[in-house]
Amino acid sequence: MVDNVESPQPAVHRPSTISEVAALVRRASQEAVPLTVVSGGHGPWSHGAEPGIRLELGELASIEVDGTAVRVGGGAVWGAVAATLAAHGLALSSGDTASVGVGGLTLGGGVGWMVRAWGLAADQLVGAQVVTASGEVVETSTAEHPDLFWALRGGGGNFGVVTRFDFQAHRLPGIALSESVVEADAAAVLRAARDVLRDAPRELTVTYMDVPPMDPSAPAGARLTAVWAAPDAEALRAILEPISSLDGVRTEVTEPAYRDILMEMPQPEGDDAPAPPGFIGGNGLFADLDDDLIERLVAFRRDYPASVVFLRSLGGAFGDVPQEQTAFPARSATWFVMAGAFDIPGMLDDAARATVTADTERIVAGRLAEYGNFADTERPDAVPGMFAPEAFQRLREVKALWDPQNVFRRNHNIVV
Numbered sequence: 001m002v003d004n005v006e007s008p009q010p011a012v013h014r015p016s017t018i019s020e021v022a023a024l025v026r027r028a029s030q031e032a033v034p035l036t037v038v039s040g041g042h043g044p045w046s047h048g049a050e051p052g053i054r055l056e057l058g059e060l061a062s063i064e065v066d067g068t069a070v071r072v073g074g075g076a077v078w079g080a081v082a083a084t085l086a087a088h089g090l091a092l093s094s095g096d097t098a099s100v101g102v103g104g105l106t107l108g109g110g111v112g113w114m115v116r117a118w119g120l121a122a123d124q125l126v127g128a129q130v131v132t133a134s135g136e137v138v139e140t141s142t143a144e145h146p147d148l149f150w151a152l153r154g155g156g157g158n159f160g161v162v163t164r165f166d167f168q169a170h171r172l173p174g175i176a177l178s179e180s181v182v183e184a185d186a187a188a189v190l191r192a193a194r195d196v197l198r199d200a201p202r203e204l205t206v207t208y209m210d211v212p213p214m215d216p217s218a219p220a221g222a223r224l225t226a227v228w229a230a231p232d233a234e235a236l237r238a239i240l241e242p243i244s245s246l247d248g249v250r251t252e253v254t255e256p257a258y259r260d261i262l263m264e265m266p267q268p269e270g271d272d273a274p275a276p277p278g279f280i281g282g283n284g285l286f287a288d289l290d291d292d293l294i295e296r297l298v299a300f301r302r303d304y305p306a307s308v309v310f311l312r313s314l315g316g317a318f319g320d321v322p323q324e325q326t327a328f329p330a331r332s333a334t335w336f337v338m339a340g341a342f343d344i345p346g347m348l349d350d351a352a353r354a355t356v357t358a359d360t361e362r363i364v365a366g367r368l369a370e371y372g373n374f375a376d377t378e379r380p381d382a383v384p385g386m387f388a389p390e391a392f393q394r395l396r397e398v399k400a401l402w403d404p405q406n407v408f409r410r411n412h413n414i415v416v
Contacts, residue, residue, distance in 0.1 A: 010036060010054035018129070018137055018163050021055065025161060026135035028053050029407045036410045037161055039103025040075040057103065060163055065090070068170070069126075074163040076102045082259035091172040091258050093118040096207075098262040103162055108373035108412075109154045109328045111336055113261065116205045116316030117229035118170055122153035122328060123321055127166035130159070133403040141166075151398040154328030154387075156372060157411040158395070159402045174231030175258050178240055182222035184248020186210065187298045189224060190311070192243045194289040197334070200239060202316030203229040210301050210309045214342065222301075224249075231255045280353060281340015282360040283374040284367025285314070285333035293337070296363050300339050304356060307341040327395055329369035329388050338374055339363050372412045383412050 015021045028035035034052030040061065057075030063084045064071040070092065072081055079098025085091050093114035095105045102121075110121025118124060127141035128149065138160075140149040151159050182189050193206055210222035224243065228236040233253045237244070244251035286293065289311070301309045315334045323331045341348070341356045348356065364370070372386040384392050392414075399406075400416040 010034075010052055012054045012056060014056045014059050016059040018060075018131065021057075021060075021161055021163055022131050022135040022137055024053060024055055025131050025133065025407065029133055029135070029405065034410065035407055037157055037408070038101075039107075039157075039162070040077045040101030055161065057101075057161070057163070065169075068168055070167045070169045072102050072165045072167065074103045074161065074165065078102060078105065079259070079262050079264075082262055085169055086257060086259045088169075089171060089173065090169040092121065092124055092167055092169050094121055094262070096261075096263055098264050102165055104157070105373060106165055107152060107154075107156050107162065109371065110373070111312055111314070111318075111371065113205055113207075113227045113258075114170075114229055115312070115314060115318050116200075116202045119317040119321055120154075120326075120328060122326060123317070124167045124169070125153055125165060126168050128152055128162050129164035131161040131163055133160065133405060133407040137163075147394075147398050148402060150325075151327055151395055151402075153326035154391075155395050155398070155414070158399055158408050158414045160408065172229065172258060174255055175261070176228040176231060176233045176236040176253060176255050177261060178224075178226040178228075178236050178244075178251055178253045180224040180226075180240075180244060180249050180251040182210075182224060182249055184246070186222050186301070187294050188246055189222075189243060189249060190289065190294045190297070191291065192246060193224060193313070194294075194335075196239060196242055197313045197315065200313075204236070204239060204313075205229075205316075206313040208309070208311040212306050212308070212342075214306060214344075227261065277345075278343030279340050279376065280343055280348075280356045280360065281308075281338065282364040283336070283338035283371050284364040285330035285369050285371055286335045286337055286367055287332055289335045289337070293363070293366065296359075297337065297339055300341075300359055300363060303359070304341040306344055306347060307339070310338040312336040323388060324390075327387060327391050329386065329391065330367075333368050336371060336374075337363070337367075375412065378413070380413060380415055383414060386412060 013024055036054045038056045040058055060073040061076040062073040063081055065088050078094040078100050094112045106121045130138050130140055206226045208224045213220040233255055237253050297309050301307055319331055321331055339360055370386045395414050396416055399414045
């Protein structure tokens with residue numbers, strides 16, 4: 001444990017008890033030093049070098065199961081949660097990557113493989129233990145401090161350090177997985193996927209991703225991956241037939257364990273680890289995947305070799321949640337879309353960067369809202385666009401009540 005908070009580097013603390021977390025938060029508040037909270041996994045502010053206190057919750061990673069009730073420590077990662085729940089025949093809708101922290105993903109919403117079957121990670125949250133800006137430890141739910149609980153479900157890390165998440169898990173006997181390699185007309189595949197999802201049962205969630213060879217987390221090229229929330233390969237094959245029958249599409253359907261479909265993303269460590277390339281991009285939650293948006297995405301991927309396009313189907317249980325029930329925006333959205341280009345030294349000059357920026361802005365122009373968990377920005381003026389106007393005003397009121405001094409500001413910060 002490092003104690004020199006005057007150093008240009010953050011003082012790293014890894015508390016193993018809730019009282020230690022509370023003491024560190026009180027210290028940050030009383031001494032007015034910057035506080036960075038890392039809840040198990042990675043994120044845009046997890047690895048910064050801002051002076052102050054860096055609070056890493058990795059020691060608080062317990063996972064307790066009682067029936068379908070699950071209590072998860074604020075420092076746990078989703079791979080460990082999925083493996084533990086699998087032994088009980090249970091699962092939660094989480095992200096796609098095993099190393100991602102439960103805390104950051106849930107507080108930002110959490111769009112994952114079961115988003116159409118079960119909703120967001122935040123939709124499965126039924127309670128939480130929070131260390132507030134004053135160092136007080138409170139329990140919150142719809143019955144206790146309901147405004148704080150509402151804000152935690154999509155409002156990010158603005159309101160406290162969540163040291164325990166209480167979820168309601170789902171029975172899951174198994175899944176079916178379809179992986180399609182797209183070697184021909186990407187626009188035709190995206191149109192077919194859109195049409196299938198308009199009337200698809202909520203058991204189906206689909207992802208489309210087209211990445212260059214430089215991306216270590218996924219095979220290069222275009223792939224459409226589908227998950228069916230039951231071990232029924234035949235049902236999945238049947239509903240995907242309009243896609244898999246297209247020319248240039250090769251499809252394989254299997255029935256793996258849910259925990260095994262979470263990606264293992266390499267995490268470089270140490271002083272010699274190469275710095276990740278810059279990224280120029282944007283994302284959005286869209287009411288529909290219309291032909292114009294599809295053409296823009298395909299053209300973007302074609303025009304910039306070192307670029308990535310990512311789409312995830314929404315609807316189903318995601319859309320069942322009333323807009324006012326959580327802070328998360330755009331419950332009427334049916335697709336999440338992200339596009340961006342890697343800013344590799346020597347590849348893009350200033351003019352090219354401006355062109356990439358303009359192209360991504362055109363792609364996201366019709367979005368209902370931006371998804372904060374995919375937004376790598378600290379610009380305060382971008383934050384209102386991550387929420388419905390009424391929700392943003394309510395979040396400001398909750399922030400003013402629970403963190404009036406803005407102790408928790410290393411996030412998509414809601415400024416009072």
